[in-house]
Amino acid sequence: MLLETPKSDNSFKPKGIISSLFHNASPQNAFSPSHSLPTYYSPSSPKQHTFSVAMMEENIDNAEKTITKWDLTSSSYTKLTFLFQDSRKDATEFIKSVKELRRAMHYLVAENSASSKLVLAQKLMQTAMKRLEKEFYQILSKNRDHLNPESISSRSSVGSSSFGEEDDAQSNDELEILSESVTEVKKVSEIAMSDLKSIADCMIVCGYGKECVKIYKVIRKSIIDEGLYGLRIERFKSSQVQKLNWEALVGTIKNWINAIKIAVKTLFNGEKILCDHVFSASVTIKDSCFYEITKAGAIDLFKFPELIARSHKKSPERIFQLMELYEAFSELLPDIESIFSSESTSAIRSQALSSSLKLRDSIPSILQEFESKIQKNSSKTLIFGGGIHPVTQSVVDYISSLADHSGVLSGILAHYPPPGNSPLNESFFESLTTSSDSPAPDAASVHLAWLILVLLCKLDCKAELYKDVSLSYLFLANNLNFIVEKVRTTNLRFLLGDEWISKHTKKVHQYTLSYETMAWTKALSSLPDNNASSPLSTEMVKESLRKFNAAFEEAYKKQASWIVQDGKLRDELKVSIANKLVPKYRQFYDANLDVLCSEEKNSLQLLVRFSPDDLGNYLSDLFHGASNSGSSKSSSSSSLSPHRCLSR
Template sequence: MPRKGMRSICFNSKTSSFSMSRYSSPARNSISTGTPRRSFSESLIEQSIEAATVLINKWNPETSTYAKVTSLFYESKSEAMQFIRCVNDLQKSMHAMVIENSTSEKLVHAQNLMQIAMKRLQKEFYQILSMNRAHLDPESVSARSSRASARSSISDYDDGSVSHDDEVRNVGDSIDEVEEVSSIAMTDLRSIAECMISSGYAKECISIYKIIRKSIIDEGIYRLGVEKISSSKINKMDWEVLDRRIKDWLEAVKVSMTILFNGERILCDHVFASSDSIRESCFTEISKEGATLLFGFPELVVARSKKSHPEKIFRVLDMYTAISTNWIEIDSIFSFESTVTVRAQALNSLNKLSDSVRSMLSEFESTMQKDSSKSKIHGGGGIDTLTLTTMNFLSLLADYSNILADIFADWPPPPRSSLPESYFESPSTDDSPAPAISMRMAWLILVLLCKLDGKVERHKDVCLSYIFLANNLNHVVSKVQTSNLKYLLGEDWIAKHEEKVKLFAANYERLAWGQ
């Protein structure tokens, strides 16, 4: 650690110092004979320096083999807290000496002690972080109820009103063993951080923290299957491979927001509770790269190809759901101004996923429209392949009705003129749960029914045409009734189309018996 000079003397304006106003006049502190005596503050300063000299030198790793191989915080928690108090008192004494213009020898001696103490605390800080990786993993830390409770659950011990050991015992009564160890480590880290920051050694403290904690986040992201990948590599992937990567990503988002980044934010907020700027700086540098990589993945996927099979829309919807349902946590965890790029990346991916869903549904409609209306009726009037594939697709799509309602909220619906009131009335009312997506589903089914009508227009066997329409419309109604489509289309829609099925069946029966 380089020599700090005098930088720590007046570093923390909030740190209380010895009051000099009562003892600043020599006249007030002289005996009747005129012989000056030491001020009371000088006596306190000397006592503080003497106490600090004994304890700090005891734990100087450069002069003591014992101190070199032993951890202060693991050897004696009470002595560790005494060490922290000695350093804080030493800092106050140095501040007082500057005000009283004390001799430079005392000040230099105090500064040398401060440097030794900071080396000790820096070593302790590193040991606690590195030796407690398992207990300070994001899962253990995120077990705390909230960041707010984490920041206030364990009080500052500098006032001496509650001993460190008593506090730890109280914590241990209410949480399990793993969380107890985690809480002890977090408390020790906070004590050291606050002491180093107030003494002017914040840089040395946070550099250790950033290096160790960033490696944990980066490793966590990698273990979740998220890695940097180029768009060209994504484009060359088989769908099966990409599908597995999407599944891994969906799980990664869930774990990241509930455990990984959440736990790291809790830990960072607690350890550096005394400084908002340091909390922000540390968390941003630790998490920004991994989070941006995580939320940038969907953008690469949707850019893979302009055209894709309709079934792939469900993976796109899954990714949209993963981000949208976690948006409150994303906005909360990455609330700092310096993490705005993370929020922007997540929002940009949402927009790209929305565009992709709308494009894929438009493509699906276009595919139906292009289906040849002159194709023959197969299977003696059975259910057409177009009916099977379309209704399977739409019934699965209806499971995402809430997400689709959000995606299509500002998207123009099909023209009302294309939807006869006799065909589709109830979902167009204000009482519909999701008017935009209800209209969209009704329109796609109407396109299907129109294509089925086109298949029978030129068919010579009128009797077969009616049974074909009855079977296919009955399948449509059945899929609506047994899926979430029934909530989107409404009871009126179902009732009207059941009547049409009966009408087609009656016409078939009449013509068949007539023949």
């Protein structure tokens, strides 16, 4: 509040009233005058002292003429007229008079505290401050649109024209130049900012900074609050975030990401520029004022990521929204730290940093939970035909989606120790992609490779559930091949590398070889070696055929329902089995055809169930997940007829 005017000369106490203006004048006191008198006011002789006092008292009389003219209580005209709006020349003179009045008061308090002019000066100072308060409020209110943060933040600096103490003439010239183009919006805002700075400078140096700041905070805080409201930023509590369903949470996060960019780069940045300009006379005032205006909105805004991070709903799919949130927030942290860099705004800065760290911590936490879910999967349901397990499908799809965010993920995981630190697993990571800049693979590569290793270990356990060992190997080949192809055709390829793909492709081949050995060895071993030195007897040929027929039919019957979903792998398996089985059977078949033809027709049809070509037909039906052997079997009934024997 303004100081009350003394009722009489007798009530005037220089060390009481005047000391409120000048006693504590120092640069450290933001709300008291910080300008000392020029050295030429220091008297060097009694005569000069008398002259200086007289001159200061005359300055007070001169200031009275200008200040009383604009006394709010003097007339209705002064109440309705605004000095800075209607008479810029008078505005210049008014500011100059206030400064001269302050100089005179400062001098008289120090050199002649008993001067009767001090009472008048105090009254004039109060009158002047009331006028400047009104002018300050009017400029802020009238120019809300011209002083909006968006227009201010669009330029990195603002005009410095003002009624400065150092050069009033220069300031006046600048104002005249600005006035010539007042119709331009930019110039209007610059004039308004210049006037606000001039008034703030004057009030602060005269010890009325608190009154000035109070007006500024009320009006500018409402603008910031309206701006945040327009961005649809809600004030959430932790309990409210917990209750949000997934769709609502995704929408809220997207809106927050869009809003924070505008809030930081426009609202807060613009207000920072304006506040720094208006209150450039005092670092303490401008910093504390900016904090009071922005603290509620900024802290609520920057706390939202922390509330999301603390949510107990850490399902794997939420990681993508959290990474998007973290990436957007991280990009703005340098701007936040720059805008809220002062000691006064440290609480806002701390909240932003806290939210960023908690958000970052939540992402590895979700990955750990996801890894745990893989390891704890205890389903003992056998997948029909040794096909792709749902766990494989879901885990690899999830990991490949993580690879699409490898940039931000690597930045996050770089702050945490890599998983799987054991000699047993070191070889698994040796094949990962590295760069010339970093001999070690990045954090995302290591972590995603580890998750795949966890999945492979779980698949090994799933494979043991099959009673047929050959089907176990086919299951492993199917699932590992699916993983390799997913890596090959997604961004995982750039993270894990071609060497990783080659290594695991060889592993698929090993699984298929193990499958073939376990599934077809009995049929192959039932045929004698083709390099026998002496012909086989009729009984030996018959026995070999009986064993082969039984082994082949057993293998075919089991494998008719087995499945290989990947077409390329399916064809490779068929060719590989056929190359092992058909040539050996054909050679045995052709070598013993004479013996076979010596049998009676009925015995021959029972004994020779497959021709070499029939084997290929039967094998072509495999790995589709269902028996399609009807045509093959029907053709085999006439595969070897007596007519062929008679024609020889």
